Amino acid sequence: MSLVHDAPPGSSRSEAAARLLAAGCPLRVMKFGGTSVGDLERITKVAARVEQSLGGGVKAVVVVSAMGRTTDRLLTWAREIAQRPSRRELDVLAATGEQQTIALLSLALAERGVKARSFTGPQAGFLTDSLFGGARILAVDTTRVERALAEYDVVVVAGFQGADADGNITTLGRGGSDTTAVALAAALGAPECEIFTDTDGVYTTDPHVIPSASKLDVIDYDEMLELASQGAKVLHPTSVWYARRYGVRIHVRSSFTHTQGTIVTSLADATEGSMLSHRPVTGVALDLNHARIDLHTVPDRPGVAAEIFNALGAAGVSVDMIIQGVRGAGDSRQQMAFIVNRDLVQDALEALRPALDAMGASAEVGDGVAKLSLVGIAIGSTPGIAGTMFEAVSAAGANIEMITTSEVRISVLIPAEHAHAALRSVHSAFGLEDGDEDDESRSSQVNG
Secondary structure, eight states, X not given: OEEETTSOTTHHHHHHHHHHHHTTOOEEEEEEOTXXXXXXXXXXXXXXXXXXXXXXXXXXXXXXXXXXTHHHHHHHHHHHHOSSOXXXXXXXXXXXXXXXXXXXXXHHHHHTTOOEEEEOTTTTTEEEOSOTTSOOEEEEEOHHHHHHHTTOSEEEEEOSEEEOTTOOEEEOOTTHHHHHHHHHHHHHTXXXXXXXXXXXXXXXXXXXXXXXXXXXXXXXXXXXXXXXHTTOTTSOHHHHHHHHHHTOEEEEEESSOOSOOEEEEOHHHHTTTOOOOOOSOOEEEEEOOEEEEEEEEEEOSTTHHHHHHHHHHHTTOOOEEEEEOOOOTTOOEEEXXXXXXXXXXXXXXXXHHHHXXXXXXEEEEEOSEEEEEEEOTTGGGSTTHHHHHHHHHHHTTOOOOEEEEETTEEEEEEEGGGHHHHHHHHHHHTTTTSOOHHHHHHHHHHHO
């Protein structure tokens, strides 16, 4: 059936689910990331794992990423060919990585006697807007996928991609295969989407950086959304948004073991609306993929901020951590600063140039910055957390350049040279590497 981005949750999902159940086809939706399908041997192992999941009449929709560092390699080639490559052509190129994987996995499944059919994102019904490199899903029409499930055991779908109304190939941004999988689970009425990765769940921070990080048995959608948005690479933020909106549980687990991972769900729903009592800090995220842009001698008058950020929005550049300097007495000029994704710095400068020239203002780019974010569902209502975080950052020798807060997050911008030391210091300051009794309690309430 069809899932429309702004449709009421559950409307078309129930119809799709009813048809699949009536046909006696319990459904699993599984997503395997780039490390899970990094080479032919791993693709073969994924095929074996998918085959094992098909007992009892179960059918599977399997979403895959490109193999290993394929996307990085393709984009590097593009930038060797062209100094400022077209975003449209970058999407055409990047989408080929996932298409290799779907064909290879389908062939590996067929060798095991499993009937499988591959689909690109557009073939699977993904309609997006035309923001190349970071497209937004407008609708998912699963008619062809459902028809294939009636004939095949497994449908293999290319993650990360779709097409706009004009038929142009689009991509959903790095990590967008997560979004593909969760959106398909929502559209098909599957209650859970399994995300297979190179870690066995969601941790209080990246366990590759801090091995003593604690694994979370369960985490609330809102907390996971903040962690993902602030740089935690385990899930794409938009995938969490879809999961929360359409009530799809996400099970983040390892491709290489069969142990229980982390459940991402609504903790309130899991406990029938009761408020859980647990520590206010859930995790720490580090993002090294931004640059700071400072605007100097900006006129201090109404409408200036709107002019600046409308120009950035029209160019498809998202910004974060906006600050505005306070002018001195009798001064009609001020400063502004914000951060953007490093890959979009030149796009931002080009978009700003006409407005800044007309204002007599200038822009300066500051690379070598890191955004460190503390996330927890009760941060905004718990006194003392900000002070503890700032003290821990200071103890790592890092000077705080910018600060933003919300009810569930505190983010600071610091020099990148101190990033990992500050991450370790903040993580330790809140005891996140210790065993977490609250997580065990939360897990028992969700899974029991």
